[in-house]
Structures are given as structure tokens and as C-alpha cells.
Amino acid sequence: MAACEAAAAAGMAAAAATARPVVLRHAGAVLAAMTSGLDTSVPNMARVYNYWLGGKDHFAADRAEAARLVALYPPLPALARENRAFLLEAAGWAARQGIGQFIDLGAGLPVSPSVHQAARAVLPAARVAYVDIDPVVLSRAVALLATGDGLAAVDADLRDPAAVLGHQGLRAVINPARPVCVILGAVVHFLDPDAACAVTAGYASLLAPGSCLVLSSLDRFSA
Secondary structure, eight states: OHHHHHHHHHHHHHHHTTOOOEEOTTOHHHHHTTTOTTOTTSOOHHHHHHHHTTOSOOOHHHHHHHHHHHHHOTTHHHHHHHHHHHHHHHHHHHHHTTOOEEEEETOOSOOSSOHHHHHHTTOTTOEEEEEEOOHHHHHHHHHHTOSSSSEEEEEOOTTOHHHHHHOHHHHTTOOTTSOOEEEEESOGGGSOHHHHHHHHHHHHHHSOTTOEEEEEOOOEEOO
């Protein structure tokens, strides 16, 4: 797994050369609404992110919240797109190393191209589990992704690595005893630093040799 981590670190280092600080101090309303359910009158972070990526799963409240956040920090939509491009590139890289299993943690609403599309462009038989606890995400993922062909939508909390890797739904498509690419894409910044470190270390300690951990995060600055 060291080689995978080194390559990912190199990619992140290159991206850092053009990275921009992100102000999230005022984003509390959005973060509190991450699991707001199917109430379309309340903004939901997954739908806001989907809107920035050009997806279709968003409503007026989400677009208004997206506009409010962009007014606070205009580069946010570009950062969302840059992050997505990095995750897809990383998935393709992992597949080129022969890794055929992927776990996308805090996956968010389905967008195209998806992680499984990026992986299957290299390894057509790649298997992917999309993990989230947001009911908005899960309802869409079940409808669009859980088609019985090596894809699964898993209702699990990414903060508990052992529970995620032991989840029956995940194990229907993923064998944790074999190399797997675990993706933590733009989610750990929602955790406090100690929890983020514990979660990351937890997955790293439980993965089979030859596995890969892909991580992206926004820096938080107070204004």
C-alpha cells in the first residue's frame, strides 16, 4: 500500500501548488443539513455538491445555498470540479495497478463519470461499493447503481472503519481480504482533526496488502 500512498501523495503535492484556501466557518447551516432527508425545502450538502458538478439532483433550496456559499468564497464550484477530477484520475490509476475493488466513502449523489466508470474503463470487471448515510444519496444510489453487477449502495457511517468493512451489503461486492482502493474524497474536513486522523488510520490498518487509500480534503481557515 505504500507505493499507492506515495503516488497519491505526489498527486496531492502537485495539486497543492495551485491550491486555494477555503473559508468554511460560515457553512454550518449546510453541514447541519447533510442528512436532512428528502425535504426539498431544506438545503442538503450532497445536492449542493451535485449542483456544482453539473448534476441534476438538486432543488431551489440547494441552488440558493450554493449561491450563498459561492458569495462567501467564489472558487468553491471550481474546487468541487477539481476534486472530482482528481478522484476519477486516482481511481483509474488504482485500476492500472491491478486493483479491482473500490470503496467510495461519503460517496455523495451519483454523477457521470462515476468512480465505477473510471475504474471499469481500465478493468471492466471492477467492483464498487458506494458508502453513505445520507438518505438522499442512498435513495438515488440504490435506484441508479445497485444493479447487481458488482455495484452496491451501502448505508454505513464512514467514521467506523471496522463496521464499514464488515457490512454485509459491502461484502456482497467487496472482499476486504484482497487489495481494495478506499476513497475518502472531500469528506474528512467535516470531521475534527483527531477524528479525521483516527478514521484515516483505521482504514489503513485494516486494508489488505497492496491496497490503496485515496484522500482529498479542503483546508479550513477562519476569516
